[in-house]
Amino acid sequence: MNRRLFVASSIASLGLAGCAQAKTALTTGPFRKVLDAAETVNYRVIGTRGMARLYTDADVNVQFRLNGLNTPADTLYSSLAARGFLQYELAIGGLVDRPQRFSFAQLRAMPQQTQITRLDCVEGWSQIGKWRGVPLAAILALAHPKPEARYVVFRSFNSDDQGTPFYGSLDLHEAAHPQTILALDLNDKPLDLDHGAPVRLRIPTQLGYKSTKWVSRIDVLASFAHIGAGNGGYWEDQGYEWYAGI
Ligand SMILES: Nc1nc2c(c(=O)[nH]1)N[C@H]1C(S)=C(S)[C@@H](COP(=O)(O)O)O[C@H]1N2
Numbered sequence: 001m002n003r004r005l006f007v008a009s010s011i012a013s014l015g016l017a018g019c020a021q022a023k024t025a026l027t028t029g030p031f032r033k034v035l036d037a038a039e040t041v042n043y044r045v046i047g048t049r050g051m052a053r054l055y056t057d058a059d060v061n062v063q064f065r066l067n068g069l070n071t072p073a074d075t076l077y078s079s080l081a082a083r084g085f086l087q088y089e090l091a092i093g094g095l096v097d098r099p100q101r102f103s104f105a106q107l108r109a110m111p112q113q114t115q116i117t118r119l120d121c122v123e124g125w126s127q128i129g130k131w132r133g134v135p136l137a138a139i140l141a142l143a144h145p146k147p148e149a150r151y152v153v154f155r156s157f158n159s160d161d162q163g164t165p166f167y168g169s170l171d172l173h174e175a176a177h178p179q180t181i182l183a184l185d186l187n188d189k190p191l192d193l194d195h196g197a198p199v200r201l202r203i204p205t206q207l208g209y210k211s212t213k214w215v216s217r218i219d220v221l222a223s224f225a226h227i228g229a230g231n232g233g234y235w236e237d238q239g240y241e242w243y244a245g246i
C-alpha cells in the first residue's frame with residue numbers, strides 16, 4: 001500500500017479538515033511521531049523521480065475548486081492587481097551567484113510549458129487543470145544556485161487571520177523537476193486572483209499544499225530552520241509533512 005496515501009487518508013479519517021482548519025492536533029503527541037516516521041520512508045523510498053500523469057482537455061475541471069487561506073486583500077497586493085500586475089516583479093535571491101528580477105512581462109516572454117495535471121488536496125479531493133507557465137528549472141539555471149544551496153523557499157502575498165505569513169519550500173531536486181512550473185495561466189486564461197495571480201507554483205508530483213499561490217519572491221537557501229516555525233512551510237508548521245510526494 002502506498003504509504004503516502006496512507007498518511008493522507010489517516011489525516012482525513014481523523015476528521016481534521018486538512019488545509020482549511022487543522023491547527024494544533026497534528027503538531028504534538030504520538031500522531032506527530034507517526035507522521036515523521038512515514039515522512040522519512042516516503043522521501044527515501046518513493047522519491048521524486050517519477051513524472052506526474054498527464055491528462056487531456058476533456059478531463060479539465062473548468063470551474064477549478066479553491067482551497068486554502070483567503071485571497072490577499074492588503075494594499076500592496078490590491079494595487080498590483082488593480083494595474084493588471086504590470087508593476088509586479090519576481091525576485092530570486094539568497095544563495096545564488098546571479099540574483100534575478102523578472103517583470104510580469106518578462107515571465108510571459110520566457111518559454112512556457114503547458115501541462116494538464118491533477119492537483120490533489122490532502123483533504124481528499126482532486127481537480128484537473130490546464131496549467132501554463134515557466135519551468136522553475138529555467139529560472140534556477142539563470143540564478144545559478146551556489147554549491148551550499150539546498151532548498152528553494154517561496155514567499156507569498158497572503159497571511160492567515162492571525163497575520164502569520166504563508167510560505168513553502170522544496171529541495172532543489174524537486175524544484176528543478178521538469179513538471180515544476182511557475183504557473184501564469186489556468187485553463188487558457190491568466191490566473192485569477194483566487195487561484196494565485198499573478199504567479200503560483202504548480203508541482204503536480206506533490207500534494208496541493210506545496211503549490212504556493214500568490215508567489216511574491218523566491219530564495220535559494222541552505223536551511224529553512226529560521227523561517228516561520230522552522231518546518232519549511234506554513235502548512236508544515238501546522239503539522240503537515242514537509243515531503244508531500246504523491
Ligand atoms: N499562498 C497560499 N498558497 C496555497 C494555499 C494557501 O493557503 N496559501 N493553499 C494550498 C492548498 S492546501 C491547496 S489544495 C491549493 C489549492 O489551490 P486552488 O485554490 O487553486 O485549488 O493551494 C495551495 N497553495
Ligand SMILES: [Mo]
Nearest residue numbers: 019121122208
Ligand atoms: Mo490542500
